[in-house]
Structures are given as C-alpha cells and as structure tokens.
Amino acid sequence: MERKATSRRRGEALEQAILDAVWDEFREVGFSKLTMEGVAKRAGTSKPVLYRRWSSPVELMIACAASRVPKAESVPDTGTLRGDTIALLTLAHERMRIVGQTAMLSMLAQVSVDPEARKVLIEGIVNNLSKALSGTVYARAIARGELAEEHLTERLARLPIDLMRNEFILFGHVDAGAIEEMLDQVILPALRARGATV
Amino acid sequence: MERKATSRRRGEALEQAILDAVWDEFREVGFSKLTMEGVAKRAGTSKPVLYRRWSSPVELMIACAASRVPKAESVPDTGTLRGDTIALLTLAHERMRIVGQTAMLSMLAQVSVDPEARKVLIEGIVNNLSKALSGTVYARAIARGELAEEHLTERLARLPIDLMRNEFILFGHVDAGAIEEMLDQVILPALRARGATV
C-alpha cells in the first residue's frame, strides 16, 4: 500500500508493518509468488530495507509466522488426561492454523536444505511445542496417578503433536472427529499400554 | 549434458532422459534452484520440449519422483504382526528415501495450493501406499488371529505410514531404532488395545 508522504518508520514499527505486509501478500498471491519486491511495495518500503533483515522470501515467511504464533500458552487443566490431551491437540491445531498448511510446508521444505534453519525450527518450535505442552499435560496426569512416569518416553511425549502435524500437513485442517480418533485409537491406548493405572 | 550431434530422441526415450536430468539437477542444485532452463540444458533439449509436457518445475519434480518409485511391491510374510510391520515400515522408508525429504515436502507444499494435484498425490500415493501395504499386513494378522478385524479402523490402518511420514518429513531419515520405537511404543499397543488376542 502507499503511505503518508512525511513519516519515516523505524525499528519495531517498521518491522511489524513489513511482517503484516508479508502476511497479506502471502494470503493474496500464495507463497510461491511471494517476492521481496511485492512485499516491499505493499509495505510501502523498498527491497534494501528487507534485505537488511532477511535474506530471502522463506526467511521472511518464517519470521512472519513466528510473529503470529502466540509466545507461550498453557494447556487448561480439565481434570482428566483425556480432557487435557484434547485441549492440547486443540491448542496445537490452533497454532498450526495460524501459520497455515502451505506456509508450514514451505518452511519445512526450506529447512530440509538448510541445516542452520533446521535447528531453529525443529528445536525452537517443534520441540518447544511438544515439550512445553505435553510436559504440562503429562506431569498432571502422573500427579493424578493416571500415568506411570517411568513409561513415559520421548516418543510418547511427542506423539500427540506428531499425529496432529501429520494430519494438518496432509489435509490442512483437522476436525474434532479426527482429534477424538487420534486420541482414543492411538494416543491413550499407547500411553495406557505402558503401565498406566487407569 | 551435451549430446550427439545427430540423433533426435522422441517419445519415451526423450521423456526418460528428461526425468533423469531432473533428478541429477535436483541433487546438484536443490529444488529451489531447479529451473526449466537448467533441466533442458542438462537433458540436451530445450524449454519448449519441457513445457509441452509439464507446466512447472514442481510438475516436473512430481513426474520425476513418480517415475522413480517402484510400481507395486508386497510386504514379505515374516510370520508375525510385529515382523510384518517392521517390514512394512522399512519398505515405506525405502520409498520415501527414493523420493527424498526435500522433494516430498516441495510436492506437498505445491499440493497444498493445488486441489487438482492434491487428489493425485493424496489418493494416488498416500492412500495407495497405506492401504496396499497395511492391508496386506493386517489381513495376514487377522488370519493368524493376532488381530481382531472389527477393531481395525481406517486410522489404525494409516498409522504406520503416518508415523513414518512424520518422522521422515521432520528429520529426513529414520533409523532402525526409531522404527522399533514407533512399533513397540505406539503401533502395537494401539492395535492390541482394541481387542487383539495377542
């Protein structure tokens, strides 16, 4: 968009305006046609300003996505492992929807050829989400006696997010029915098979 | 690469030469730098020849990947559900490795904005693989009495491939340890929790 003739944005305000422009541009033309030139134009700035901060459309997209995902959230305590896990999956789904299927896949594709970006994304987002959210839920379940701590492996902790991610990546959306299927047919059986008391 | 001065390829031979060139080019420069121009040059042909068949690098990549994945294979009968499932996961992993992490993600990203291509990929490859492979394995397990047919849902049938795909997409490789984890901590518990006899 065009801007006021006299008003030069700087720092945080400028950066946020650019990331907003990235999002608008992305929704309008899609990721494959997301260009530095187009974003600059829409943000009312110029390419050099973008290149001083990000070196490619993918980096822009990642920064944009990161800026839109809420920093930290906790899973509400519903009183049961099943309820908490539904809440966890729903929350994870919300976060993924914010980013969007295409953006997520584009970022993953980029990351698959960029070991540096991979660490940021995998450890910073994937593990962050898995551990922070699942950690809370499972800690409560263990405290309640619904789960045996010694059988809670890394893989089981990752499982809910893994299933959700897979579903989201394939289909772009995950309805409540799918969540219940994952929960009742896979997650809870797997958790309980390893020494749970309930 | 350059070719004989006098020898004009046509039809199948030409097509295969192009797809081979796509693969070489992809491995050398990566998908993000895979251009029609580069492929044409490497295949010793010209852009119009490519555009007559495929309309973009992504379509080229999909065609290339499809040409490299073996048409149909069956999972060997190892005598047990566990052994068969390991074989199934290993086979799925082999197929994914043929395509490669980056190519797979790039195709999924493309498919996420192209409903037409989505049907081809999801139904033709994902479901194909899931149902063909899992179908065989589970049918044998049911015949052996290791599994109760009435509890084998769509989602449980998809589960092994889903887990494998998720792992492959995130990390680009899946070692034997990961396969055993998925199997013993998730797949088998989920299957057995739903009325299995063993």
Add this chain to the structure above:
DNA sequence: ATCCGCAAGATACGGTCCGTATCTTGATTG
C-alpha cells in the same frame, strides 16, 4: 536549538529465469 550519524527509502543496474512464439530440421508414417 543545532549538528551528526544512521538507517529509511528511492532508484538503477546486470543478471537469471520465466513462458511463449517462431523457425528449421530430423524422424516417423504410409
């Protein structure tokens, strides 16, 4: 209040690749 430094913003550049049109030439068919 004034000056200075710094980054925003504008502009321009060569370069690559896009997607298409046109033309020639080799191979295939009958």
Add this chain to the structure above:
DNA sequence: CAATCAAGATACGGACCGTATCTTGCGGAT
C-alpha cells in the same frame, strides 16, 4: 519417397533477483 509432426534452436518481453549508490528524514548527542 513424400508428407507430417514433434524435436530442437533461438529470440523475445517481462518479472524478479540481489546489490550499489544516493538522498533524506529521524533521533540522539552536545
């Protein structure tokens, strides 16, 4: 051997790349 059709070569305008250069406004320091 003639007719046909696609391979292959070439050229084109256009979009976007990534960078260099220049100015101009903003903000902090004296």
